[in-house]
Amino acid sequence: MGTASRVAIVSTGDELVLGTTLDTNAGAIARTLAALGYEPASFLVLGDDEEALADAVTRLSADHAAIVITGGLGPTLDDVTRHAVARAAGVVLVQDARVLAELRALFASRGRTFLPANERQALFPAGSTVLDNPGGTAPGFALALGGALVVALPGPPREMLPMLEGELVPRLLRNAPRAHAVAARALHLFGLAESALAEELGAAMHRGANPLVGVTAKDGVLSVTVRATAATAAEAEALAGGHADALARRFPAQLFSRDEPDLARVLGAELRARRVSIALAESCTGGLLAARLTSVPGISAVFGRGWVTYANAAKVEELGVPAELLERHGAVSGAVACAMAAGAARRANARLALAITGVAGPDGGTPEKPVGLVWFGVAIDGVVHAEERRFVARERELIRALAVNTALDLGRRALSGLSGDAAR
């Protein structure tokens, strides 16, 4: 998109670069600026190091429309942002009389002593505009540096976020990139290999493509973002929408939502909308499926109970799985998965039941039943079936997470197979 729209976001603080505090400011700023048509090109995290910050500002000002800095505006000697920006701009620091008076008045009204160190907070690089901070004592500032607008905001999110909306956004809107409008569409899919999706998407994933398609994968869920740019908003919307719709038609069975990446929330909403009750029976996932489903607020309307039947005796005694099935087929089998689901549905008097039994590892695998083999049982309105998956992952927690998402997806598919009558 070119220099005219590129933004760099710099977060400063020893606690950030030492990994003791996680920076959330950069992401919040990036989401806001991307929505204005700017391109967040990079985040940089630096310690409280005046020289390093000054060097970075100088370098970034050459090919960015804006540089947003958070942190380093406090009163102490390790707060170096104002000095670093002044050094990068080749200007002196000047004391702002209004800010100094306001700071003194604020301290007096709170009965706090105004220390010499606090005077630092009234210093600004010459030529900059002071940005008021309604939530704290550290004002920010904005300064033009070459073709770039440098904006410094305080580090605490509760101070920074109001200034982002109140000070930064209006300033950027004034010279927002007008060359193009941006539109985005999301699609969330399950049951598709990332590489297969990539083959289908092909060149649309190359940087510079329009629409540009990005894919992120988490526990088997593929979240696709389609971004289009055009001269007008209507054209951008049409371009992104058309591409997203074509992808949706290509993978109708795998597409589970256009706005919600969490399969538990999708299944939960579907259960509540259709007033279908659900029960859960888990072996290798050990309660993770129930934990995911109960992360959905209000799920108690359709979910009343679940079992973690880790031991074979528990499968027999709690769910009524015939001991003979366990002996003949083993706990990890389609027969046992079916019996678990049927038993859970019967015992809970639920219309839908999902069961999981598998080998999550690291131990317990055999050549016939390797680590990663998981059987799923689905009982709906008295009809039971089993499905097998062999996950390539080798790590226990990833296998469990994949199994939980698979069960949630099987539940979603079972519901979508209900006729309109049955769903009422």
Next chain:
Amino acid sequence: MGTASRVAIVSTGDELVLGTTLDTNAGAIARTLAALGYEPASFLVLGDDEEALADAVTRLSADHAAIVITGGLGPTLDDVTRHAVARAAGVVLVQDARVLAELRALFASRGRTFLPANERQALFPAGSTVLDNPGGTAPGFALALGGALVVALPGPPREMLPMLEGELVPRLLRNAPRAHAVAARALHLFGLAESALAEELGAAMHRGANPLVGVTAKDGVLSVTVRATAATAAEAEALAGGHADALARRFPAQLFSRDEPDLARVLGAELRARRVSIALAESCTGGLLAARLTSVPGISAVFGRGWVTYANAAKVEELGVPAELLERHGAVSGAVACAMAAGAARRANARLALAITGVAGPDGGTPEKPVGLVWFGVAIDGVVHAEERRFVARERELIRALAVNTALDLGRRALSGLSGDAAR
């Protein structure tokens, strides 16, 4: 400390720079490398942009001892790390026959089609060392570039973290900064406010202190790291060890481990060592406690079953909670927590049972039983008691996570109260 100890950490991915996903890898890497005596000098977050990444690697290699890159090692065209590093190093990409064969074999063993895109994961910059990825299909690599070691690791934290410990740390230890010796001690505590711990630690948390103490808090667990530097390893060990021991004596009841921050693993190890069986009964946590305990490999030796009794009817029918108790005290009460624990222990024939019933919100709170109120039941060898907690947090998932850790800690404390005889 100079170039010899400076490390830059680069995280790649459009989802990071657009602010849709929060990067936690850089912080984890920084904490680990700081403990080795390296100086994390900066984090950089870039989109999936080969040219920008290549430029950054070239620039950073001039004055850093190591550049650690995460992400961009997948099979798709927006995975550009291997190409970018090759470009920065001025070398070609070469296919690694062993990795390719292993990938093909892995896909074949799981019955999955090996697509041309997957071959990308066997490409590495010429001259680099392949770093095996036990948790996924994307291997990493290490390459010397000028005076800097460039290390590329996969983006998913569950793949990255084991490689950080297994591959990166040993490589960096070999040429770790020798100017001073560093020693570190860890302490993991539960049931203590972070502010109370900070008061106790005082100036030891200030930058420059020696030993320097850092605290990270997660779901109620406070993980304390004591780092000391000295002229010799023995002096550093003595300094860190003495400080850590003093802290341990100050909080004996809250200290649950010196090496394991996961309360589930600590309880699991204790249960196995003492051969004590456990059963679980959950209401508001909905399976999360069982999921946490079954994340511990080998837990099946002591854990056979658990119940998610979300509805009152389930508490009555599955655990034998008297309906009259539910009517008189309500589901969130000490009486019901005790009855749930006693019922779970009896039904599972387990020596220890833990039960949780509370108000996780966002709805369901009342003035007498507000969101955040949770009752815990503990049954051990036929003796049952209940404990109440009122979590200040308002967010549903945080309340659930705090409740699970509290239950795990109550289980740990119940075991530690067993006499030597009873434990056998």
